[in-house]
Amino acid sequence: xxxxxxGKDLEVSAIGLGCMSMTFAYGPAGEKSEMIQMIxxxxxxxxxxxxxxxxxxxxxxxxxxxxALEPIRDKVIIATKFGFDIDPETGKRGxxxxxxxxxxxxxxxxxxKRLRTDHIDLLYQHRVDPNxxxxxxxxxxxxxxxxxxxKHFGLSEAGxxxxxxxxxVQPVTAxxxxxSLFWRGPETDVLPVxxxxxxxxxxxxxxxxxxxxxxxxxxxKFDDSDFRNHVPRFSPEAxxxxxxxxxxxxxxxxxxxxxxxxxxxxxxLAQKPWIVPIxxxxxxxxxxxxxxxxxxxxxxxxxxxxxxxxxxxxxxxARLPEAMLKMTGI
Numbered sequence: 472x473x474x475x476x477x478g479k480d481l482e483v484s485a486i487g488l489g490c491m492s493m494t495f496a497y498g499p500a501g502e503k504s505e506m507i508q509m510i511x512x513x514x515x516x517x518x519x520x521x522x523x524x525x526x527x528x529x530x531x532x533x534x535x536x537x538x539a540l541e542p543i544r545d546k547v548i549i550a551t552k553f554g555f556d557i558d559p560e561t562g563k564r565g566x567x568x569x570x571x572x573x574x575x576x577x578x579x580x581x582x583x584k585r586l587r588t589d590h591i592d593l594l595y596q597h598r599v600d601p602n603x604x605x606x607x608x609x610x611x612x613x614x615x616x617x618x619x620x621x622k623h624f625g626l627s628e629a630g631x632x633x634x635x636x637x638x639x640v641q642p643v644t645a646x647x648x649x650x651s652l653f654w655r656g657p658e659t660d661v662l663p664v665x666x667x668x669x670x671x672x673x674x675x676x677x678x679x680x681x682x683x684x685x686x687x688x689x690x691x692k693f694d695d696s697d698f699r700n701h702v703p704r705f706s707p708e709a710x711x712x713x714x715x716x717x718x719x720x721x722x723x724x725x726x727x728x729x730x731x732x733x734x735x736x737x738x739x740l741a742q743k744p745w746i747v748p749i750x751x752x753x754x755x756x757x758x759x760x761x762x763x764x765x766x767x768x769x770x771x772x773x774x775x776x777x778x779x780x781x782x783x784x785x786x787x788x789a790r791l792p793e794a795m796l797k798m799t800g801i
Contacts, residue, residue, distance in 0.1 A: 613640060684732045
């Protein structure tokens, strides 16, 4: 697979693997041995960039990723995240964010144990903490970098002000935030700042939480534990209204001779050379389909056609529940 560079020198596969859904948020967790095998198969297919977080589970996702990647640890890049009050022993999660410097350091040490490694390649602040100056957060991660426990610093769902302030203390290697044809919010303010500062971008939900695959419509029933039940953009009414976008992507994919998911991922890759999407799945076949998007190159005419077909669409529903939106800077 082709490689891309985040920040100054973090080289990763052009498409990574988001591991969250294997234990968290999208219905029941996958069977552990199957998830481990899928992660290792992803590596065999060229994926070297694996994304997890202490909050996914909580804790269970890091444990899964750590076990899966232990035999090939020196050949892969592991990204994880801190920023919530989570008991490292019980996994019980408190309310709100926690990025106090002492908590960051304790969380990082616990992450290292679960990931079965002596260093974290990319450590993100999961959400900006309104109660802790971002400069203090960057300073704490800088100390972890000095100690060799962390290699690179990242932010997730941070706004441009936080990005600039953090970057001035400790260079930010990557920002992770939602971005896809289903939600293009970062284009206005965030992407120009990342380009200016030389920061890579890692889009999560690059397939619109599954909507852009064309496998979801207004009649789709989600498992009771699936977070999409609480997302305004995934209400049956919003899904029905937003099918115009799916139709446009499907038509473009058919003309290209690829799947809708591959087209949507190729579109992201075409936006900037420093964008690395991290689609997630519990199905090996879907993972292999997503990885195949790395070889899809969209022409200028194809990009123009999808822009003309989608840019004027008015999509229904907020991308996240109101409480979660308040925790983002975008």
